[in-house]
Amino acid sequence: MNAKAYKLYGYRWVVLGVFMLVNLTIQTLWIAYAPISGPAAQFYGVSDLxxxxxxxxxxxxxxxxxxxxxxxxxxxxxxxxxxxxxILMGIFGILRGLAGSSFSLVLWSTIGIAVAQPFLLNAWTKVPANWFAI
Incomplete structure (x- = not known):
């Protein structure tokens, strides 16, 4: 059996840690309005839906x-x-933060963040495959 020898770098833990923080950030952006839906609806003048x-x-x-x-x-x-x-998460996250009381800008920037999410969530399998011995 001819098995390839992979060199494992300590840097892989940095990659894993940063990637975890990035995914934590996008998940926070995803769920941020859920616990405050009532007050947010009042603030923006829209429905809870x-x-x-x-x-x-x-x-x-x-x-x-x-x-x-x-x-x-x-x-x-x-x-x-x-x-x-x-990059998408950063641009649209900042845009959403600067939206103020404009619900339409919050909505469009949230959709931009939602487009970024698959790039981050679908990449999880590549972290162990590329950086850790399996």
């Missing part, structure tokens, strides 16, 4: 984007795919 749509947009975007994003991850690799997700 519209606030709930902010979280639902992540699930709605995830389904059609999963296969194309999986192709991007497999074709171009972990780093470019995760970079796309982090």
């Amino acid at each position: 519209q606030i709930g749509f902010l979280a639902m947009s992540f699930m709605i975007a995830f389904i059609p984007l999963s296969l194309p994003v999986a192709w991007v991850i497999d074709t171009f690799g972990f780093r470019p795919a995760v970079s796309i997700g982090v």
Whole structure:
């Protein structure tokens, strides 16, 4: 049996830690309005259902984007795919933070963050496959 010898780097723990923080951040952006849906609906002058749509947009975007994003991850690799997700998350996360009382801007920036999510969640399998001995 001819087995390849893989060199394991201590840096892999840094990659895992940073990737965990990135995913923690996007999940926080996803669920941020759930515990405050009532006050948020009052603040923006919309219904609770519209606030709930902010979280639902992540699930709605995830389904059609999963296969194309999986192709991007497999074709171009972990780093470019995760970079796309982090850049989208950063741009739209800042935009959502600056939205103020504009619900339409909050909605569109949340949809932008939702588009970034598959780039990050679908890349989890690449971390152990590329960085840890399996």
